Amino acid sequence: MNVTNLSPTTWVLIGAGCVALAGYVAFILVPAWVSYGRVWERLAASFLTLFMLATLLAVGTGIGVAIVWFYDQYAG
Secondary structure (H helix, E strand, O other): OOHHHOOHHHHHHHHHHHHHHHHHHHHHHHHHHHOOOOHHHHHHHHHHHHHHHHHHHHHHHHHHHHHHHHHHHHOO
16 A cells, blocks of 8 residues: 555544544553552553543444434534
């Protein structure tokens, strides 16, 4: 795949994914990591944050699907 062949929509989705990943790392993963002292506790807390990430992605996807699904009904 050539990078120059990517559509603007693809670039926006890549950017949104990067922003979401940076937010997850900065606001969820790092605080969970520094809250514990032992390595196994840190790894366990980091693993459990994956459930939070999955939930946030599912909620965001659900909201996006709802907006697309109902757009024509409420657009005008």
